Amino acid sequence: MKYPSSVTVVEVGPRDGFQSIKPWIETADKIETCRRLLEAGIPLMECTSFISPKAIPQMKDAEEVVTALLAIPGAADRLLALVGNKKGADRAHAAGVKKVAMVISASAEHNKNNVNKTPDQSLEELSATIAAYPDLHIKLDLATAFGCPFQGEVSMEEITYVLDGAVVAGIRDICLCDTIGVGMPDQVGRIFRALQERYGGRGVQWSVHLHNTRGMAMANTIAAMEAGVDRFETAVAGLGGCPFAPGASGNMATEDLLYFLNETGISSGVDINQVIGTSDYITGKIGCCRDSKINATTVHKIFPKA
Numbered sequence: 001m002k003y004p005s006s007v008t009v010v011e012v013g014p015r016d017g018f019q020s021i022k023p024w025i026e027t028a029d030k031i032e033t034c035r036r037l038l039e040a041g042i043p044l045m046e047c048t049s050f051i052s053p054k055a056i057p058q059m060k061d062a063e064e065v066v067t068a069l070l071a072i073p074g075a076a077d078r079l080l081a082l083v084g085n086k087k088g089a090d091r092a093h094a095a096g097v098k099k100v101a102m103v104i105s106a107s108a109e110h111n112k113n114n115v116n117k118t119p120d121q122s123l124e125e126l127s128a129t130i131a132a133y134p135d136l137h138i139k140l141d142l143a144t145a146f147g148c149p150f151q152g153e154v155s156m157e158e159i160t161y162v163l164d165g166a167v168v169a170g171i172r173d174i175c176l177c178d179t180i181g182v183g184m185p186d187q188v189g190r191i192f193r194a195l196q197e198r199y200g201g202r203g204v205q206w207s208v209h210l211h212n213t214r215g216m217a218m219a220n221t222i223a224a225m226e227a228g229v230d231r232f233e234t235a236v237a238g239l240g241g242c243p244f245a246p247g248a249s250g251n252m253a254t255e256d257l258l259y260f261l262n263e264t265g266i267s268s269g270v271d272i273n274q275v276i277g278t279s280d281y282i283t284g285k286i287g288c289c290r291d292s293k294i295n296a297t298t299v300h301k302i303f304p305k306a
Contacts, residue, residue, distance in 0.1 A: 008044065011037050011254055013184065013282075015046040015082050016240030019056050025286055027061045031068045032281045037236060038075055040274035042254075046101065046233075049082035050091040054109035068102040080139070084115045085122075089129045093136055094155030096293045101175070102126055102164070106158045107148035110179070113142065123165040137173070140166045141209065145191065146183030147177040150236055157190070160198065173205050175233060178220065181213025185223035192227035194289075200293040207231030211253045212238060213293065216258065217252035232257060237279040238291030255279055 053060035104122040105111035238253035258272040
C-alpha cells in the first residue's frame with residue numbers, strides 16, 4: 001500500500017458535528033471546543049456555518065464564535081466556515097473569515113433539499129461569490145459524491161458536471177463528501193483516480209469528507225490515500241450528520257484517524273491526546289454519545305505525539 005508521508009487533518013466537528021444536535025450548545029462551549037482543537041495542532045478547522053438560522057438554529061451564533069476565535073493569535077488562517085450561498089459568504093466575509101467552503105451537491109435532488117437551488121443556480125452563486133470577494137479563499141464541498149439519499153447512485157457525469165463548472169470558475173480546492181456514508185473503497189479509489197486524470201495539471205487540491213454510517217469510513221480513508229489524497233475531514237468524537245440527508249450518521253472520528261496515522265507512521269502534527277481530551281470535554285457538555293473507537297477501547301493509554 002502506498003501512503004503519503006504526511007496528511008492534513010481538517011476538523012469539522014464544530015460545524016458538521018454540532019449542526020445536527022437539536023439541544024442548544026452554549027456558545028462558550030463551542031468556542032472552548034474550537035480553542036482546544038487549535039491547541040492540539042489542528043491545522044484547519046471548520047468552526048461554524050453561515051446558514052440561515054431558520055434552517056440550522058444551532059449555527060445562529062456564527063458571528064460570535066468567529067469573533068472569539070479570531071482573537072486567538074495565529075487562528076485566522078486556520079479557520080474555515082461553511083456557506084450555502086453568496087448571502088452566507090457576505091456574512092462570513094463581514095465577520096472576518098478568510099476561508100469558506102461552499103457546498104454544491106452532485107445530486108440535483110439533494111441540492112434542492114439542501115440549499116433550494118439547482119446545481120446550475122449554485123454554480124452561478126459560486127461564480128458571483130468569487131467575483132465579489134477575490135480575497136476570499138473558497139473551497140468547494142461536493143456533496144453526495146458517492147451516493148444520494150433521494151436518488152441513490154450518483155453518476156460520474158453528475159460529479160464532473162459540477163466540478164467542470166467549478167474548475168472553470170477558478171476553484172482549485174475541492175472536497176468530495178460521502179454525505180450519507182454509502183461509499184465503498186473501490187468506488188472511492190476509482191472516482192479519485194478518474195478525477196485526477198481528468199483535472200491533472202489544473203492544480204486541484206483534493207480532500208475527502210467521510211461519514212461512518214456503515215462503518216466504512218476507515219476503509220474508504222485508506223482507499224483515498226492509495227489514490228493520492230492527503231487531506232481528510234473528520235469530526236472530534238465522530239459527531240455529525242447532514243440534517244437534509246435522511247440516514248446520515250456521524251463523521252469519521254478525528255481521534256480514530258489520528259490513531260491510524262500514528263500507528264502507520266504518517267505525520268499529522270496533531271496531538272491525539274489533546275483531541276481525546278477535547279472529545280471528553282464536548283461530549284460531557286452536550287451529553288451526546290461519541291462515535292469513536294479509540295476513546296472506547298483505549299481510555300487510559302497515552303499515545304506518542306505525531
